[in-house]
Amino acid sequence: MADKKIHEDQKYIEGLLQNNSFIIQAVYDKFVPKVINYIKQNSGSEASAQDIIQETLITIYNQAKEKNLQLTCPFDAYFFLLCKRKWLNELKKTNSKEVTINEAVLSKDDNALELADETELFEDKQQLFNQMFQQLGTACKDLLKATFKIKSMEEVAKSLGVTYAYARKKKSLCIGKLTELVQASPKYNQLYN
Amino acid sequence: MNDQDYILFEGYISKTLAVEERVDFENRLISDEAFNQAFITYKDLNVFLEQKFENENASIAFKDNLDTISKAYFKTESKTTKGVHFAPWKYAIAASVALLMGYFLFNNFSDPSYNDFSNHDSISLIERGTQVTAVKTAETSFNTKDYIAADIAFDALLQIDSTNAEYQFYKAIANIELDKFEEAEGLLHILKSGQSIFNQKAVWYLALSKLKQKDYEACIVILNTITEEAEDYKQAQKLLKKLD
Known part of the structure; x- marks a missing residue:
């Protein structure tokens, strides 16, 4: 990715990151109508479009925050592709019949395809991580929450009434436990090949 | 391992x-x-x-803001779509209304009034957890123009969620309707300098508050600060012309 030029539409990503209402509004005004049209033409309603769009923007926000997302294609192409794939997945879940993809509106932009793939992978990982986190015991969950919220391990140890050394060790073992849960999941190979 | x-x-x-x-x-x-x-x-x-x-707090703030913008967007979106199914007889009424309005605008014989410009749509508030009943009361009272009840309901909501821009904004409108200008303008000034989607709308309502008080000079000053990108720019220009 490093050798690719960052697209000027990176401003939309930065705007989302800063929770800038004007930029979010601009995304709705400029890019959302196309998505609504597509979803409506493909057995969806306005309400389903609203959900798909919101979920997609949250994923983009998370990826930008966590992985420093750099846009190498127009925002429109990337955003539309993500919403479209999300909608088709939704249809597959609820519909037993074959879903037909309107190829005419598929993006021809390679950068957009590549970026959308990365975002999808990111989202799948997030889902898996969240599911596995829920499977941890309460003690691990509380310790990890405290560790990442408070930052200072000394304070974490104090707040949980344990020694510093114990808190540190426990943190690594809890993430270790989580690592094992993730690696044991059937989805693991799909996500890390 | x-x-x-x-x-x-x-x-x-x-x-x-x-x-x-x-x-x-x-x-x-x-x-x-x-x-x-x-x-x-x-x-x-x-x-x-x-x-x-x-980054949990930042994420929650983003999701809340997104939710507000999305809700507002889809509210207008469905209104536009419904316009397509407009019954023909309604066109006749709409045309007569337009003619009538044109007549009044053309015969600019009186000062513009607050009522000419204050057309708030029905509101649909976002429900948050435990506050569902209070939110419904606020929404219904506002939409039925029972601004006294709306004002009380918004007060209750703001006690729980004091920085909620949506509640602040509609409480401000209710207060203008009730001639409680000082309170309304206090809230609108907060919104104006905030980051919510209401910050431009707040300026427009500040102008309307001045208009209702017949403080035309202050109204003009505020109207002139409304920029072209603002949703209410056209309305603001229209009002400015009438005030000239």
């Missing part, structure tokens, strides 16, 4: 390993594939947890 491996992972990430241990660790990443794989997942999880908990 055993416990010792995970302790090593943590040490490597937090850069607390001694130089020799670090070199050993990096060599093992190359020679031991299972160790390497587990470390990659461990690292991913570390970043994931950091984002999940450290």
Whole structure:
């Protein structure tokens, strides 16, 4: 990715990151109508479009925050592709019949395809991580929450009434436990090949 | 992997390993594939947890803001779509109304009034957890123009969620309707300098508040600060012309 030029539409990503209402509004005004049209033409309603769009923007926000997302294609192409794939997945879940993809509106932009793939992978990982986190015991969950919220391990140890050394060790073992849960999941190979 | 491996992972990430241990660790990443794989997942999880908990408040703020904007957008969107199914007889009425309005605008014989410009749509508030009943009361009272009840309901909501821009904005409108200008303008000034989607709308309602008080000079000054990008720019220009 490093050798690719960052697209000027990176401003939309930065705007989302800063929770800038004007930029979010601009995304709705400029890019959302196309998505609504597509979803409506493909057995969806306005309400389903609203959900798909919101979920997609949250994923983009998370990826930008966590992985420093750099846009190498127009925002429109990337955003539309993500919403479209999300909608088709939704249809597959609820519909037993074959879903037909309107190829005419598929993006021809390679950068957009590549970026959308990365975002999808990111989202799948997030889902898996969240599911596995829920499977941890309460003690691990509380310790990890405290560790990442408070930052200072000394304070974490104090707040949980344990020694510093114990808190540190426990943190690594809890993430270790989580690592094992993730690696044991059937989805693991799909996500890390 | 055993416990010792995970302790090593943590040490490597937090850069607390001694130089020799670090070199050993990096060599093992190359020679031991299972160790390497587990470390990659461990690292991913570390970043994931950091984002999940450290930035939790920022994430919630983003989701709330997105929700408000999305809701507002889709409200107007469905209104536009409904316009397509307009019954023909309604066109006749709309045309007569337009003619009538044109007549009044053309015969600019009186000062513009607050009622000419204050056309608030029905509102649909976002429900948050435990406040569902209060939200419904606020919404219904506002939509039925029972501004006294709406004002009380918004007060109750703001006691729980004092920085909620949506409640502040509609409470301000209710207060203009009730001629409680000082309170209304106080809220609108807060919104004007805030980051919510209501910050431009707040300026427009500040102007309307002045208009209702017949403080035309102040109204003109405020109207002139409304920029072309603002949703109410056209209305603002129209009002400015009438005030000239």
